[in-house]
Amino acid sequence: MTSADPTPEPSSRPDPARPEPEAFPDWLHQLEKEIRVGRSVRLRIWFRRRGGRLLAGLGALVAVALVATLGTVGYGYARRPGPQAYPTISQPPGVYATSSASPPPAAGPFDGTPAAAFPAGAAGITLPPAKRTGDFTAKQVSAGLAKIRTALITARLDRTFMTAKDPERLVRQFAPDQRASIRQDFASDAFANFATRLAPGARLAPQQPRVKGRITYRAHRNAHGVRVLEVTTNFVWAYAFRTAPVAPGDGVVIVHDTLVWELPYPGDVRSRANGLWLTHMQSYGANIDCAAFDKGLLNSGEASDREQAITATATVDPDSLYDPDRALDIPDTCGLHD
Template sequence: MSSDDLTPEPPRLDRPSGGGPEEIPDWVRQLEREIHVGPAARLRIWFGRHARGLRLGVGAVLVLALLAYVGAAGYRYVKRPADPHRAYPTVSPPAGVQATTAASPPPAAGPFDGTPAGAFPEGAAGITLPSAKATGGFTAKQVSGTLTKIRAALVTARLDRAFMTAKDRERLVRQFAPDARRHLREDLSDVEFLTFATRLAPGARLLPDQPRVKGRITYRAARDDQGIRVLRVTTNFVWAYAFQSPRAEPGDGVVVVHDTLIWEVPHPDDVPPPNRGLWLTDIRAYTANVDCAASDKGLLDIGTARDGKPLATPMPDRA
């Protein structure tokens, strides 16, 4: 999309045969889903009299595996011997200034016990912003303002319970640039909206426990293909939600969402007012332990194994 970074590759719906740190357990393959993005989801970004393509990539619903707890804890696997083990994709840290979740996790207690998410900070404490420095024509104040806006959008999209249960998207949509809002309202289906925002299925109930969050934020200055200066911010986070559900084993009732989002904010001197603000230029998301029927509708709920019991939570890929 930019002259120095080229257009981000569209999300790949294939499954790499290797290169990931761990393989997917056999039992999770029954939960794999793909979300197909139609032409209507191709957002067009217009800066001044120049058009920029906005590609919204939606990754397949690919379950992120937990293999580290196969010992005494004893995880329940749904066996499918005929399928070969496959590696799951990871996202390499992009170049630029970045910050990784630094808050200390609370004492382990409750639904996250015995899972990797038990070591994650609670809620917004897991979203650590990098230090704001002047870069590429953007002042330190402009960088700080952009990072703060993105953090607020992430909190609304993934942690705001009022937003999760509301049918109205405006609480999140209005945080984007004016020209971006129309595309978010008109061009994104419910399924595609799920890739960067959490909305609960009817009847789904979260426990009072705050979601656990871990990830990183990276930013750098760039220019788009029209020479417009942009601040490009990459957020890569794992969000773990505790749902009301029978808990026979550690992780039962926990849903994991892992998303990687690329945000761009144009320099205010380079574009007219309607283009100033947040834009999403690439989205990739994976989920684990989800109810597939709810996911097909763009909603989130806890999944169940074939015996009707919740599945133990797999470990998300390293954010």
């Protein structure tokens, strides 16, 4: 969905409660943007289970022992340790909604992983009810949430966008004044925090990605005194790649992102600043190809990286990586090969 044409420049109106519109031509260029795709967070996780079976028996006495050690890639064939505690995030204040669509029957590449119970595709992006919030009317809230949902679908689920060389399909959905910044993100690997681009030769399975998460919104004034509708999206995206799986979870790549969007109140900013803004980004990836992710691109991990990834993540419960409430600070396994 493209953003609307720039609205006419708002007329100058004295208002002691807030700065004049012309006082904020560049305010959003200074917003904080936390990028976590650098080499310190290019995460590649493979959890493998080596199952060895020792048969010992003489005569009528037969003892069978199963020794579970890391080895075969996957999540389901080895005995797991009991549930482990892991750090979780604090939910932002405001009106919210979580993924609530009935999941389709588990089938194919997601079997044996938590993603098998997630809704498929856009069905996992559930919008909260639009209510009057601060100075934003219910209609404005509804329109803003719809824009963000469309941007998420383009950025994370649109296969045409994932393989296109030109990112404008997504870029033009942002406020005109932020588009140059978004283009700069696509010129580096920073875009991987909020958008999915496939590595050359990578092929997704025909099944739709599985999606689970939450959307929360609230109204407030930002550090520049501008009234904004702040929307926090927190989603886990599970992608199935075409591979020859050995065990459940092979070829399933996880991306977990938390994004903070802002929509300024139209009367507080100039027309080119109206629309979607990204002000904070944080993410991690799991079971990824490190070489591809160094460029921000997505592909399933390769066997050559498995052993060192296992060592770095031995204390991480693999199922926790599918939890949208999990904290995004996790071990970096890709950095082991630098």
